[in-house]
Amino acid sequence: MKKSVPATGALLLAALLAGCETSGPGPGLPPGASVTRFHLGQQIARAEIRVEPVNPAEANSPHFAQVAGPVERELTRLGWTVARGNARSEQVAVVRVDQGSRAASGRGGQGSVVTELGVRIQRRSDATVAWEGRAQMEARAGTPLADRAAAVDRLAEAMFRDFPGESGRTIRVR
Numbered sequence: 001m002k003k004s005v006p007a008t009g010a011l012l013l014a015a016l017l018a019g020c021e022t023s024g025p026g027p028g029l030p031p032g033a034s035v036t037r038f039h040l041g042q043q044i045a046r047a048e049i050r051v052e053p054v055n056p057a058e059a060n061s062p063h064f065a066q067v068a069g070p071v072e073r074e075l076t077r078l079g080w081t082v083a084r085g086n087a088r089s090e091q092v093a094v095v096r097v098d099q100g101s102r103a104a105s106g107r108g109g110q111g112s113v114v115t116e117l118g119v120r121i122q123r124r125s126d127a128t129v130a131w132e133g134r135a136q137m138e139a140r141a142g143t144p145l146a147d148r149a150a151a152v153d154r155l156a157e158a159m160f161r162d163f164p165g166e167s168g169r170t171i172r173v174r
Contacts, residue, residue: 032174033137033158037165044121044130044164046079049091054118066149067097070156071119078163091130094120099148101141111141115151117159135159135173 051068058064071093072082083089096118103111116136122129135155139145145154158173165171 032172033135033155034170035133035135035158035161035165035173036170037131037133037159037167039131039164039167041167042130045091047081047091048083048087048089049075049080049093049121050083050087050089051075051093051095054094054096063148064095067095067117067152070153071095071117074156074160078160088124090124092122092124094122097148097152099151102138112138113141113146113151114138115148115155117152117155119156119159131164133159133165 051071053059053064053067075093076082080091097115098118099113099115101111101113114136115138116134118134119132120129121131135158137145137151137155137158139151144150161173
């Protein structure tokens with residue numbers, strides 16, 4: 001019995017270290033992304049899909065191109081064919097990104113950046129929603145993940161991991 005105590009301790013330490021993330025948000029901030037998804041539990045047909053912003057005026061902006069790229073990559077990985085240009089597909093992925101900052105809590109601390117990505121897959125003809133997801137993460141100001149494009153890239157990967165995911169449940173994706 002005494003011989004198993006050090007082995008158990010070593011296994012526990014290894015498990016704890018395996019969960020560490022060196023490129024995380026920094027001390028005091030939770031690693032990974034908080035992801036919530038909603039769907040009806042039915043298969044979603046993989047067809048042609050166009051990625052569009054919630055606000056149509058942003059469609060041709062460089063900021064939206066940074067957001068659309070990671071979402072298009074994940075949809076393609078899952079079997080959709082992404083329509084570009086002026087194509088009007090029956091399926092549409094409506095995307096929004098919100099980013100804001102939080103003040104530091106304490107003397108000399110740095111603030112942090114909260115980024116949220118929302119994607120809604122719906123039919124264009126009647127706006128019926130087949131799937132919706134939200135992913136949110138916080139990063140220390142001045143770190144790579146505080147950058148909007150880097151944050152959206154990480155959030156898109158987290159949101160579409162294990163697609164479609166469990167409906168109505170919020171999970172933590174590292």
